[in-house]
Amino acid sequence: xxxxxxxxRRAAAAASCGVRSEADEAAAARWCLDVARGATVAVxxxxxxxxPALFEALLATxxxxxxxxxxxxxxxxxxxxxxxVGQLAVAExxxxxxxxxxxxxxxVSMLVRHLIVIVAVGDLVASLDAVGEWLADRAGQASFxxxxxxxxxxxxxxxxxxxxxxxxxxxTVVVLG
Amino acid sequence: MKPxxxxxxxxxxxxxxxxxxxxxxxxxxxxxxxRIDELERSSGMRFDELREQFATVKRDALADxxxxxxxxTRAAESAGATVVRVSDAAAALDxxxxxxxxxxxxVVVKGKSMVSEEIGLNAYLEGRGVTxxxxxxxxxxxxxxxxxxxxxxxxxxxxRAEQIATLLEQVLGRPFDPRDIDGMVKVVRxxxxxxxxxAGMGLSGANALIAEGGTVMLVxxxxxxxMSVALPPVxxxxxxxxxxxxxxxxxxxxxxxxxxxxxxxxxxxxxxxxTGPRPGQEQHILLLDNGRSTMAxxxxxxxxxxxxxxxxxxxxxxxxxxxxxxxxxxxxTGAIGLVNTPYHHGIEAASGPQSLCVSCGACATVCPSDIPxxxxxxxxxxxVATAERDEPASRIRRAGLRAFAHRRVFAVAVAAAAIATAxxxxxxxxxxxxxxxxxxxxxxxxxxxxPALPMRPGRRKLRATSxxxxxxxxxxxxxxxxxxxxxxxxxxxxxxxxxxxxxxHAMGGRVLVPQAQHCCGxxxxxxxxxxxxxxxxxxxxxxxxxxxxxxxxAPSCLTMLQHHAPRLFRDDPVRLAQARDxxxxxxxxxxxxTGPAGLPAGALDDGDRTPVTVHRFCQSSNVLGRSDSTERxxxxxxxxxxxxxxxxxxxxxxxxxxxxxxxxxxxGILERKVDNVVASGAHVVxxxxxxxxxxxxxxxxxxxxxxxVLHLAEYLARRLPAG
Numbered sequence: 001x002x003x004x005x006x007x008x009r010r011a012a013a014a015a016s017c018g019v020r021s022e023a024d025e026a027a028a029a030r031w032c033l034d035v036a037r038g039a040t041v042a043v044x045x046x047x048x049x050x051x052p053a054l055f056e057a058l059l060a061t062x063x064x065x066x067x068x069x070x071x072x073x074x075x076x077x078x079x080x081x082x083x084x085v086g087q088l089a090v091a092e093x094x095x096x097x098x099x100x101x102x103x104x105x106x107x108v109s110m111l112v113r114h115l116i117v118i119v120a121v122g123d124l125v126a127s128l129d130a131v132g133e134w135l136a137d138r139a140g141q142a143s144f145x146x147x148x149x150x151x152x153x154x155x156x157x158x159x160x161x162x163x164x165x166x167x168x169x170x171x172t173v174v175v176l177g
Numbered sequence: 178m179k180p181x182x183x184x185x186x187x188x189x190x191x192x193x194x195x196x197x198x199x200x201x202x203x204x205x206x207x208x209x210x211x212r213i214d215e216l217e218r219s220s221g222m223r224f225d226e227l228r229e230q231f232a233t234v235k236r237d238a239l240a241d242x243x244x245x246x247x248x249x250t251r252a253a254e255s256a257g258a259t260v261v262r263v264s265d266a267a268a269a270l271d272x273x274x275x276x277x278x279x280x281x282x283x284v285v286v287k288g289k290s291m292v293s294e295e296i297g298l299n300a301y302l303e304g305r306g307v308t309x310x311x312x313x314x315x316x317x318x319x320x321x322x323x324x325x326x327x328x329x330x331x332x333x334x335x336x337r338a339e340q341i342a343t344l345l346e347q348v349l350g351r352p353f354d355p356r357d358i359d360g361m362v363k364v365v366r367x368x369x370x371x372x373x374x375x376a377g378m379g380l381s382g383a384n385a386l387i388a389e390g391g392t393v394m395l396v397x398x399x400x401x402x403x404m405s406v407a408l409p410p411v412x413x414x415x416x417x418x419x420x421x422x423x424x425x426x427x428x429x430x431x432x433x434x435x436x437x438x439x440x441x442x443x444x445x446x447x448x449x450x451x452t453g454p455r456p457g458q459e460q461h462i463l464l465l466d467n468g469r470s471t472m473a474x475x476x477x478x479x480x481x482x483x484x485x486x487x488x489x490x491x492x493x494x495x496x497x498x499x500x501x502x503x504x505x506x507x508x509x510t511g512a513i514g515l516v517n518t519p520y521h522h523g524i525e526a527a528s529g530p531q532s533l534c535v536s537c538g539a540c541a542t543v544c545p546s547d548i549p550x551x552x553x554x555x556x557x558x559x560x561v562a563t564a565e566r567d568e569p570a571s572r573i574r575r576a577g578l579r580a581f582a583h584r585r586v587f588a589v590a591v592a593a594a595a596i597a598t599a600x601x602x603x604x605x606x607x608x609x610x611x612x613x614x615x616x617x618x619x620x621x622x623x624x625x626x627x628p629a630l631p632m633r634p635g636r637r638k639l640r641a642t643s644x645x646x647x648x649x650x651x652x653x654x655x656x657x658x659x660x661x662x663x664x665x666x667x668x669x670x671x672x673x674x675x676x677x678x679x680x681x682h683a684m685g686g687r688v689l690v691p692q693a694q695h696c697c698g699x700x701x702x703x704x705x706x707x708x709x710x711x712x713x714x715x716x717x718x719x720x721x722x723x724x725x726x727x728x729x730x731a732p733s734c735l736t737m738l739q740h741h742a743p744r745l746f747r748d749d750p751v752r753l754a755q756a757r758d759x760x761x762x763x764x765x766x767x768x769x770x771t772g773p774a775g776l777p778a779g780a781l782d783d784g785d786r787t788p789v790t791v792h793r794f795c796q797s798s799n800v801l802g803r804s805d806s807t808e809r810x811x812x813x814x815x816x817x818x819x820x821x822x823x824x825x826x827x828x829x830x831x832x833x834x835x836x837x838x839x840x841x842x843x844x845g846i847l848e849r850k851v852d853n854v855v856a857s858g859a860h861v862v863x864x865x866x867x868x869x870x871x872x873x874x875x876x877x878x879x880x881x882x883x884x885x886v887l888h889l890a891e892y893l894a895r896r897l898p899a900g
Binding site: 011014015073074077078092093095101102103106107110111128129131132133135136138139140141142143144145146147148149150151152153154155156157158159160162164165166167168 | 197200201204205219252255256257312313314315318331332333334336337338341358359361362363365366369370373374389390391392398399400401403404407408424425426428429432433440443444445446447448449450451452453454455456457
C-alpha cells in the first residue's frame with residue numbers, strides 16, 4: 001500500500017495536485033477547515049452518506065454551505081474550498097474518480113477555488129485499468145463520473161501553461177487511513 | 178470560409194504563424210516523446226504495439242458497426258438519453274434547431290467540438306437568433322475574433338500572445354499585457370462563468386462513445402467541457418459515428434494514448450464518463466454520418482475513422498509549421514484533414530490543402546491510431562488529380578509528366594537546358610543575375626540556388642571514369658549488381674552516380690548499368706497521376722531482369738519500388754508479381770552497406786576528421802525506419818562520429834513537387850533545416866538522397882554559407898584507395 005501511495009503521490013505531484021494523509025474523517029475535517037481559514041466550505045451532498053463523520057464535523061462549524069439547494073451553482077461558485085469524496089485514486093496518473101450524478105454534487109468539483117477530494121486508502125488502485133473495470137461494473141446506470149487529475153489548466157496561448165482556469169485553482173487529495 | 182488561395186496568402190503574409198508554430202512543434206515534440214517513453218516503460222510495450230492494439234479495436238468496431246450502434250443506443254436510451262442517427266450536416270442542424278425552438282433556448286454553451294465546426298453549427302444557430310458561446314479558451318478567442326480553429330486541439334495556436342492581447346483589448350475595452358499570458362487565460366473564468374449557469378443548452382462532442390455503457394467520454398483541461406454538459410437543462414452530444422468503441426477497457430486504451438499525443442500530458446485534467454442525463458435534464462446524442470459510411474466502405478481510407486483527433490499529425494508536419502491549419506486543412510486540419518475533408522466537405526475543399534503535403538511521412542510515425550496517413554493523402558491527391566483532369570493547370574502538368582516519362586525526350590530537354598544555362602554556372606549552382614526579374618523566378622530561386630546542370634549525365638560520365646582498385650575483402654565478389662541510377666542523380670548529380678558505381682566496384686561487384694533505365698515513376702505517383710507512374714515503374718521493372726541485386730543511390734526510389742509499387746499495381750497481377758519479386762533484391766546504398774555489402778570496421782578510414790553532420794532523408798526515417806543508420810555507417814566504416822543535427826529526420830522541403838508548386842512552403846521548411854545545419858557547426862553535411870542534396874546545396878549557397886553538401890556515396894568513395 002505504501003508503494004501505491006508513493007506512486008500516487010508522485011503522479012499527482014506531476015499534475016500539480018497535492019496529496020496528504022489523514023488518520024480519519026475527523027482529522028480530515030479539521031484540515032479542510034484549516035485550509036478555509038474561515039471562508040466558505042462547499043460540501044457535496046453525497047459526502048453525507050459517503051463520509052458521515054466528515055460531513056458532521058464540517059457541518060458543526062458555522063462556515064459551511066451544503067450545496068444541496070435549488071440554486072446550488074451560484075451558492076458554491078468560487079467558494080474558497082469544496083469537499084467531495086472520491087471512489088478511486090489511481091497511482092498510474094495521480095487521478096481521482098468522483099461519482100457526481102446530481103447537480104449539487106457536480107458544481108462543487110466544477111466551481112470552487114480549492115477542491116479537496118477525500119479517498120480511503122483502500123480505494124487506491126495501481127492503474128487506469130481499475131477505472132475501466134469500475135465503470136464496466138456499473139455499465140448501464142445513469143451517471144456522471146469524473147476522473148480528475150489536478151487543477152484545471154490551459155495551454156491554449158502559445159502552449160504556455162496556466163493552472164487554475166475555469167475549474168479549481170488547487171486540488172488536494174486527502175488519503176484517509 | 179475564405180477561398181483556399183486567400184487563406185494560403187494570408188498565412189504566408191502573417192509571420193506570427195510560422196514563428197509561433199515552430200516553437201509550438203518543438204515544445205510539443207519534447208513533451209510528447211517524454212510521455213510516450215513513460216508509457217512504454219509503464220506498460221512494457223512499445224508505442225507501435227500499443228497503437229496497433231488500439232487500431233485493431235477501431236478496425237473491429239468498423240466491422241461490426243451496426244451491432245455496436247445498436248448496443249450503444251440501447252444502453253444510452255435505457256439510461257435516459259435519446260439517440261439519433263443523422264445522415265448529414267443539414268439533418269443534424271435541423272434536429273438541434275428543433276430542440277432549441279421547443280425548449281425556447283436563447284444561449285447554447287459549447288464544449289470544444291470539431292463536429293460542430295464540421296456542420297457549421299454556430300452560423301446556423303445565429304441565423305435562428307440563438308447565441309452559441311464557445312467555452313474552450315482557444316475556441317472562445319477565435320469566436321470573438323471571427324475565425325475558425327487552425328488546429329484540432331490547440332485552436333488558436335496560430336496566434337501569438339501580442340495578437341491575443343490586442344484582441345482582448347478590442348473586445349473587453351481594457352488593456353492586456355501580452356507578457357502576462359496567465360492573466361489573459363484567466364479572463365475566461367469571469368467572462369464565461371455566468372454563461373454556464375444560465376444557458377438553456379449545453380453542446381459537446383465526444384472523445385469516445387462507449388457501447389458497453391451507452392456512455393459519452395469527454396476530456397478537457399480547463400473544466401469548461403464538463404460544465405457545458407453537466408449544468409444546462411438540455412445536453413446535446415454531436416459526435417461522429419466513428420467515435421464508437423466497444424468497451425470501457427477500449428476507452429481506457431484511448432485515454433492512455435490521447436493526451437500524450439495531443440498535448441504531451443499523461444492524461445487530461447478531466448476525463449468524464451457521462452451516461453444518460455442527470456435528474457431533470459434531457460440528453461440527445463446525435464450520431465453523425467456525413468460521409469463516414471463512404472470512408473468505411475473504402476478499404477484504403479477506412480483506417481482514418483480510427484482518428485482520435487489528437488492533432489499529432491499536424492504537430493510534426495513541416496508544411497503545417499510554415500502555413501498553419503487555415504491553409505493546411507479545411508475544417509479539419511493537419512494530415513488527417515487532408516484525408517477526411519473530401520468526405521465531409523467535398524473534393525474541391527481538399528484540393529488546395531493537399532497540394533502542400535511534402536510526403537515526408539512524419540505524420541504516420543506519431544499517429545496513435547496507426548493511420549497510414551501519407552498513403553491516404555496520396556489516394557486523395559489521385560482523386561483531386563482525376564477530378565481536375567480537364568483544368569488547364571492539370572493539362573500542363575500532365576504534358577510535363579508525359580515528356581518526363583519519355584527517357585529520350587527528357588534527356589534531350591535536360592541537355593538543352595544544360596547548354597542554355599552553362600554561362601550561369603558557379604560552383605555547382607546557377608547564378609541567375611538579371612534573369613531573377615522574370616515572373617515566378619525570384620520566388621523559386623531567391624532562397625535556393627538552382628543546381629547547375631552537367632553537360633554529361635551520370636551514365637555517360639561513368640564510361641569515362643576508370644574504376645577504383647578493389648577492396649579486400651570483397652563482399653560483392655561474383656555478384657551482378659545493377660546500378661539503378663535514379664533520374665535526378667543521373668541528370669543533375671552525376672558525381673553521385675560515379676561514386677556509387679565506384680563503391681560497388683571496389684567491393685567486388687560486377688556493376689551493370691542498363692541504358693534503358695529511366696525513372697521509378699515517383700514524381701508522377703506523387704502528383705496523383707497513377708497512369709503515367711504505372712507506365713514508368715513498369716518500364717523500369719523490365720530493366721531489372723536477370724541481376725542479383727538492384728542498388729540505387731536514392732532511397733526515395735526505394736520507397737517507390739518497395740512501398741508504393743504494390744499499391745500502384747494492385748489491379749495488375751503481372752506487374753504486382755514483378756514488384757513483389759523485386760522487393761528483397763532492391764536496395765538503397767545505406768540498406769546495401771548495412772546488409773549484403775557489409776565492410777569491415779574502419780575499411781574506409783582515411784584519417785580525415787573534418788566535422789560532418791547527417792541530414793536524414795525523411796522517408797528513410799519515416800517509411801524505411803532507418804533512424805541513425807547513416808551515422809552508424811560513418812562511425813563504423815570511417816571512424817567518424819557525426820555531429821548531432823537537431824531535427825535530423827525532419828524533411829528538408831524538397832518532397833513531392835512542393836518546391837515548384839508552393840515554393841514559399843518549401844522555402845520555409847528549408848530555412849528550418851539550414852538553420853539546424855548551420856547551428857550544428859559541421860563543415861560537411863551528408864545525406865543519402867539526391868533530392869535532398871540538390872535542395873540543401875541550393876539553400877546553403879543561397880545563404881552564403883560555406884558548408885559542403887555531399888551524398889554518402891561521394892563521402893565514402895573519396896576514401897577508397899586510389900585505383
